[in-house]
Amino acid sequence: MNKLEAKNVNVFYGAIKPNTVTAFIGPSGCGKSTFLRLFNRMNDYIDVFRMNGIISIDGKDIYDKNIRVEELRKQIGMVFQKPNPFPKSIYENVVYGLRIQGIKDKKILDETVETALQQAALWEEVKDKLKDSALALSGGQQQRLCIARTLAVQPTVILMDEPASALDPISTAKIEDLIYKLKSKYTIVIVTHNMQQAGRISDKTAFFYMGEMVEFDDTKIIFTNPKQERTLNYVTGRFG
Amino acid sequence: MRTKEKIIEAGLALAAIITVFTTIGIIWVLLSQGIDFFSEVSIIDFLTDTQWTPLFADKHFGILPLVAGTFLTTFIAIAVALPVGLTIAVYLNEYAPRNIRSLVKPLLEILAAVPTVVYGFFALSVITPFLQSLLPGMAGFNALSAGIVMGIMIIPLITSLSEDALYAVPKSLREASYGMGSTRLQTAFKVMVPAASSGIIVSVILGISRAVGETMIVAIAAGQQPRLTINPMVPIETITTYIVQVSTGDVAHGSLEYKTIFAAGLALFVFTFILNNISYWIKKKFQEKYE
Amino acid sequence: MNSSQKNRLKDNAFKYFGIGCTLFGLLMLAIFLGNILIEGIGRIDWGFITSFPSRNPGKAGILPALIGTLWIMGLTAIIAIPLGISAGIYLEEYGKKNRLANILEINISNLAGVPSIIYGLLGLEIFGRIMGMGGSLLAGASTLSLLILPIIIVSTREALKAVPTSIKEASFAMGASKWQTVWYQLLPASFGGIVTGVILALSRAIGETAPLIVIGALAYVPFVPSSPADEFSVLPIQIFNWIGRPQKGFAINAASAIIILLLVTFILNGFAMFLRNRWQRKVKW
Numbered sequence: 001m002n003k004l005e006a007k008n009v010n011v012f013y014g015a016i017k018p019n020t021v022t023a024f025i026g027p028s029g030c031g032k033s034t035f036l037r038l039f040n041r042m043n044d045y046i047d048v049f050r051m052n053g054i055i056s057i058d059g060k061d062i063y064d065k066n067i068r069v070e071e072l073r074k075q076i077g078m079v080f081q082k083p084n085p086f087p088k089s090i091y092e093n094v095v096y097g098l099r100i101q102g103i104k105d106k107k108i109l110d111e112t113v114e115t116a117l118q119q120a121a122l123w124e125e126v127k128d129k130l131k132d133s134a135l136a137l138s139g140g141q142q143q144r145l146c147i148a149r150t151l152a153v154q155p156t157v158i159l160m161d162e163p164a165s166a167l168d169p170i171s172t173a174k175i176e177d178l179i180y181k182l183k184s185k186y187t188i189v190i191v192t193h194n195m196q197q198a199g200r201i202s203d204k205t206a207f208f209y210m211g212e213m214v215e216f217d218d219t220k221i222i223f224t225n226p227k228q229e230r231t232l233n234y235v236t237g238r239f240g
Numbered sequence: 241m242r243t244k245e246k247i248i249e250a251g252l253a254l255a256a257i258i259t260v261f262t263t264i265g266i267i268w269v270l271l272s273q274g275i276d277f278f279s280e281v282s283i284i285d286f287l288t289d290t291q292w293t294p295l296f297a298d299k300h301f302g303i304l305p306l307v308a309g310t311f312l313t314t315f316i317a318i319a320v321a322l323p324v325g326l327t328i329a330v331y332l333n334e335y336a337p338r339n340i341r342s343l344v345k346p347l348l349e350i351l352a353a354v355p356t357v358v359y360g361f362f363a364l365s366v367i368t369p370f371l372q373s374l375l376p377g378m379a380g381f382n383a384l385s386a387g388i389v390m391g392i393m394i395i396p397l398i399t400s401l402s403e404d405a406l407y408a409v410p411k412s413l414r415e416a417s418y419g420m421g422s423t424r425l426q427t428a429f430k431v432m433v434p435a436a437s438s439g440i441i442v443s444v445i446l447g448i449s450r451a452v453g454e455t456m457i458v459a460i461a462a463g464q465q466p467r468l469t470i471n472p473m474v475p476i477e478t479i480t481t482y483i484v485q486v487s488t489g490d491v492a493h494g495s496l497e498y499k500t501i502f503a504a505g506l507a508l509f510v511f512t513f514i515l516n517n518i519s520y521w522i523k524k525k526f527q528e529k530y531e
Numbered sequence: 532m533n534s535s536q537k538n539r540l541k542d543n544a545f546k547y548f549g550i551g552c553t554l555f556g557l558l559m560l561a562i563f564l565g566n567i568l569i570e571g572i573g574r575i576d577w578g579f580i581t582s583f584p585s586r587n588p589g590k591a592g593i594l595p596a597l598i599g600t601l602w603i604m605g606l607t608a609i610i611a612i613p614l615g616i617s618a619g620i621y622l623e624e625y626g627k628k629n630r631l632a633n634i635l636e637i638n639i640s641n642l643a644g645v646p647s648i649i650y651g652l653l654g655l656e657i658f659g660r661i662m663g664m665g666g667s668l669l670a671g672a673s674t675l676s677l678l679i680l681p682i683i684i685v686s687t688r689e690a691l692k693a694v695p696t697s698i699k700e701a702s703f704a705m706g707a708s709k710w711q712t713v714w715y716q717l718l719p720a721s722f723g724g725i726v727t728g729v730i731l732a733l734s735r736a737i738g739e740t741a742p743l744i745v746i747g748a749l750a751y752v753p754f755v756p757s758s759p760a761d762e763f764s765v766l767p768i769q770i771f772n773w774i775g776r777p778q779k780g781f782a783i784n785a786a787s788a789i790i791i792l793l794l795v796t797f798i799l800n801g802f803a804m805f806l807r808n809r810w811q812r813k814v815k816w
Contacts, residue, residue, distance in 0.1 A: 259684070347556075365566070
């Protein structure tokens with residue numbers, strides 16, 4: 001069964017399998033971020049937003065009237081381009097998702113913080129200063145905290161919108177490692193403008209150009225033997 | 241959970257809608273009492289009679305003397321506030337070193353925070369005696385003193401709004417002007433002020449609106465004698481002062497005298513409503529230009 | 532003299548003119564405060580604060596007016612703060628797209644420009660007569676609440692607007708509802724700005740005189756109000772009353788009462804400025 005499916009969304013006919021990393025690549029402004037945000041309905045807040053077509057998770061249309069968008073977003077987490085921790089402590093950042101679900105049990109919260117931070121490979125660095133402000137962390141740490149915050153609500157899918165583009169190379173490498181590890185438990189969709197990154201971490205790659213999805217296939221095929229000439233031109237660096 | 245969200249949203253919306261009820265309430269109160277008033281006094285007399293004597297035996301209901309008093313004090317106030325306020329804005333934005341700016345701005349805010357009754361006291365006890373020593377024959381209550389102090393009160397308003405407008409002009413424009421060898425003065429008045437003109441106009445209109453509606457300064461220092469004159473040396477009465485005068489006296493509810501304050505209030509509301517809407521409209525247009 | 536020299540001269544002349552105008556404003560402020568201090572400071576003592584008004588200026592005090600001002604401040608805060616912040620949240624976070632929001636926005640900008648004395652006429656009819664509150668503290672506080680509502684709404688909106696979108700998005704992406712996002716993220720992050728606006732609005736309410744005169748607040752109150760239904764006076768009205776008396780002694784009383792009024796106003800404003808600076812420094816997104 002397909003984890004995520006999108007039909008008729010402009011020209012995208014594709015399906016994303018569970019426990020894979022799918023990368024969306026393409027020049028800036030090509031619509032890949034907007035497209036990513038369709039999956040957790042973050043575009044709902046844009047006043048002029050309109051969507052035709054169907055996007056479904058586990059076979060259910062996420063734009064159906066009966067879907068609770070809050071529930072959907074607990075299932076489909078998102079990590080943003082710029083680290084955006086809340087102006088609260090590290091601890092409060094991680095448990096935010098639980099708190100808004102009304103979970104108050106201190107034991108559950110404590111356990112979640114440790115598990116999530118460990119999964120996000122941040123535990124060792126922050127375990128002694130959980131009450132410190134999250135804003136005091138470095139950019140790379142902040143981004144891993146944002147990932148931990150997302151993991152804490154136990155989503156099944158994680159959307160990542162250029163999660164490493166604001167980070168230095170070392171932090172980027174850590175995030176990529178992390179994505180690779182998370183793959184065993186989660187379905188990950190990542191937008192990146194960095195083709196090497198897509199090549200390193202993804203199983204499938206979709207190439208977007210001018211608001212259209214040009215091609216979607218195994219990463220290996222996209223990078224070595226794409227069917228579309230535009231894809232070939234882009235991945236070989238002839239434009240973009 | 242979903243219901244809770246709905247209830248909260250409805251509650252918040254209700255709070256927002258109170259502002260609409262406020263407006264409706266104001267218009268309804270002014271109109272209902274005003275219509276009552278105009279059923280007894282012809283609207284033509286109201287607009288054309290040159291005397292306003294509702295509290296005397298020989299009653300006349302011509303709003304013109306009150307309007308004249310209001311505009312006379314407003315004119316004097318703007319004549320003080322516009323040149324001084326705009327000059328300070330230009331000086332702070334184009335000339336002043338940072339530390340002066342950060343010192344002067346809070347001080348001007350203090351000037352803006354002073355209650356108007358205090359300004360009234362200042363006008364009556366400092367400015368009027370000072371003017372009387374310069375201009376013999378000046379009455380103890382007069383439009384000039386009240387107008388000048390009202391102008392001082394409005395300076396911070398004009399300065400801060402004009403300064404915001406000047407500050408919003410893209411830096412590249414100023415640099416372009418300097419690049420062509422202009423002095424600061426030329427840059428300020430040939431480039432910056434024209435570019436910020438709509439914001440500056442808004443500040444002036446709001447200043448006028450503020451002066452038209454100002455009550456305590458004129459009630460204390462300008463007198464209570466409705467008079468159709470442009471002589472700033474004699475006592476006059478503004479629309480707002482008249483309302484205060486009636487309110488502090490004993491006037492029976494429902495009497496014609498009682499209704500006159502609503503008719504006067506209606507006239508005042510119309511003036512400020514027009515001014516505020518012009519400024520809102522200019523502001524919206526201006527915002528679009530830069531967006 | 533060539534034109535470049537002339538321009539430079541003009542440039543410098545304007546600089547000094549600008550300094551002059553700025554000094555004029557500040558000088559006025561200084562004369563103004565100095566004059567009031569010299570006239571009034573000598574009269575302030577415990578008796579002045581704890582006495583009732585009197586026909587004898589030497590015995591008159593501000594007790595009922597001062598207590599009236601505190602009552603008005605408290606009641607106005609209770610009414611206006613929840614309403615203003617709620618309306619601000621609604622306009623900024625909920626009703627963005629629809630026509631109603633547009634009307635509300637124009638309306639609030641208009642209300643902010645309505646002269647305060649008009650609010651007095653509104654209060655006189657609606658609160659005083661139709662709702663039967665007369666010239667009570669509650670009628671006064673309700674009137675002033677409507678008067679300062681636009682200030683609180685606008686500053687609440689500004690403060691909410693200053694919270695970065697990324698925080699809002701992060702919260703939504705975690706599955707938070709709109710209200711949860713407002714309550715857990717936006718309000719804490721904009722708290723400083725909202726409080727600043729509220730304090731400035733209240734300090735405005737304390738200085739207001741005209742609307743309270745119109746609704747029928749009394750100039751002479753020989754008792755201390757003890758419930759919201761009581762009639763009352765406030766400091767500005769007491770000052771206005773004393774200014775209007777011919778005897779010199781009352782002018783001195785007015786100056787002394789002004790010192791007290793300004794003290795309250797400046798403390799509030801200073802506190803607001805302090806909060807604003809601290810808040811601006813703390814928030815570096």
